[in-house]
Amino acid sequence: MKTLILILLxxxxxxxxxxxxxxxxxxxNPAIIFLHGGPGYNCxxxxxxxxxxxxxxxxxxxxxxxxxEGRSTDANAKYNFEESINDIDAIREKYKLDKVSFIxxxxxxxxxxxxxxxxxxxxxxxxxxxxPISLQKTFKNIIKKTKKxxxxxxxxxxxxxxxxxxxxxxNSLQYSSYSFMHAMQNGFYVPKNPSDETKIIYEKFRxxxxxxxxxxxxxxxxxxxxxxxxxxxxxxxxSNLMSLxxxxxxVIGLYGKEDGLYSKSQIDELKNIIGxxxxxxxxxxxxxxxxxxxxxxxxxxxxxxx
Numbered sequence: 001m002k003t004l005i006l007i008l009l010x011x012x013x014x015x016x017x018x019x020x021x022x023x024x025x026x027x028x029n030p031a032i033i034f035l036h037g038g039p040g041y042n043c044x045x046x047x048x049x050x051x052x053x054x055x056x057x058x059x060x061x062x063x064x065x066x067x068x069e070g071r072s073t074d075a076n077a078k079y080n081f082e083e084s085i086n087d088i089d090a091i092r093e094k095y096k097l098d099k100v101s102f103i104x105x106x107x108x109x110x111x112x113x114x115x116x117x118x119x120x121x122x123x124x125x126x127x128x129x130x131x132p133i134s135l136q137k138t139f140k141n142i143i144k145k146t147k148k149x150x151x152x153x154x155x156x157x158x159x160x161x162x163x164x165x166x167x168x169x170x171n172s173l174q175y176s177s178y179s180f181m182h183a184m185q186n187g188f189y190v191p192k193n194p195s196d197e198t199k200i201i202y203e204k205f206r207x208x209x210x211x212x213x214x215x216x217x218x219x220x221x222x223x224x225x226x227x228x229x230x231x232x233x234x235x236x237x238x239s240n241l242m243s244l245x246x247x248x249x250x251v252i253g254l255y256g257k258e259d260g261l262y263s264k265s266q267i268d269e270l271k272n273i274i275g276x277x278x279x280x281x282x283x284x285x286x287x288x289x290x291x292x293x294x295x296x297x298x299x300x301x302x303x304x305x306x
Contacts (some may be wrong), residue, residue: 019092020071021064022047025055030124030305033095034063034087037106037130039079039222039232042070044214046105048205050290050297057302064091066111069222070214079225081114088115089124092122101125101305104134109223113237116244125250125304130259130287130298133270134236136170141263146182158182173223176233188260189287201291221283241273251305256285256292 034051036043043063045199051224055061067087068077076082088111092100101124116123132169143162145213150158183189184202206212224231245251251274255267271279280300284293 017065018072018074019067019087019091021062022051023061023095025049025059025063027060027095027097029058029060029090031060031062031095031100032092032301032305033100033102034061035102035104035111036063036065036070037107037108038066038069038218039226040069040219041107042214042217044070044211045105045205045288046290048208048211049201050294052068052300053294054298057181057298058306059301060095062091062095066222067261068225070217070220074127077221077225078229079112079222080229084111085115085118089119098122099124099194101127102252103127103129103301104131105129105290105292110232110235110237111243113240116249117240120244120249122248125252126244127301127304128253128270129250130255130261131253131290132235132261133238133241133266133273135176135233135267136236138175138235138261138262139170141262142179142183142188144263145188145260148184149186153178160229171231171234173227173233176227177223183260186260190287191256191258191284191292192293193284195284196215197295198292201294206290238269238273241270245274250278250304252284252300254289254297254300256282256289258286261287 032054034043034046042065047063051063065072066084068074068079099122102112102115104110104126106129107130112126112128112131116193118128129251143166147159147162150162162182165175168175194202205215241251253274255262255268266278267281281298282289282293282296290297
């Protein structure tokens with residue numbers, strides 16, 4: 001396991017900034033880059049729980065925090081897909097990687113798709129892990145589910161908040177932020193009855209104060225920036241994904257049945273695009289598939305890359 005702070009030159013070549021990057025395993029093994037969620041999050045949860053376990057399966061695993069997010073502080077971050085793609089290339093070139101696979105968790109799946117469209121010959125396999133394909137459908141699903149929860153509880157205060165949320169511009173950052181807030185408030189990101197194995201993994205994570213603390217930290221410039229520059233809350237990547245599949249890029253989906261962000265119909269739509277055999281919809285599992293069902297997660301990655 002190696003930690004490396006990469007000095008990456010920006011396009012203008014006028015100054016440099018640091019990215020937090022850590023690698024696991026031997027760089028002669030098939031390379032996998034983990035793309036974390038957000039915008040505004042970091043790779044700490046995967047780094048602490050799963051990266052080393054995955055490297056033991058015979059892979060060279062790279063994790064990093066996106067520019068301006070987590071430990072990759074940069075006051076000049078642009079928060080756009082072009083910059084994110086360039087940073088991935090800088091990491092890839094540093095390690096001399098001709099081919100890579102991506103594990104795109106949540107918003108990281110969006111970036112995996114965007115990168116693969118620009119540089120398809122470099123990409124081996126994309127693993128979409130709890131990743132949104134249509135953000136607007138996800139927000140509507142969250143609102144529908146939380147509205148029912150509040151109605152069943154006769155929670156008039158939160159019902160009023162939801163009614164107000166339904167009345168605002170669905171393309172706004174406020175709409176997406178409050179939707180995700182209600183999802184978190186109602187436990188949409190965690191399994192209801194985690195297995196003993198999962199409990200042990202979460203407990204070990206919590207015992208690492210440095211990384212566990214990072215897991216609840218969010219930076220706010222990133223969602224604001226990606227919203228302003230890429231209108232990420234309006235993205236529907238269905239056609240993008242179809243094109244990648246048509247171009248013979250392997251796309252594998254791993255989603256939890258208890259992930260409250262996505263409806264069954266959304267999962268079925270994804271299944272229709274990537275193929276039934278490439279979609280894993282797992283019981284007793286929510287948003288962080290690599291923790292909630294770690295053994296199965298490692299098994300699937302190895303199946304497609306070994």
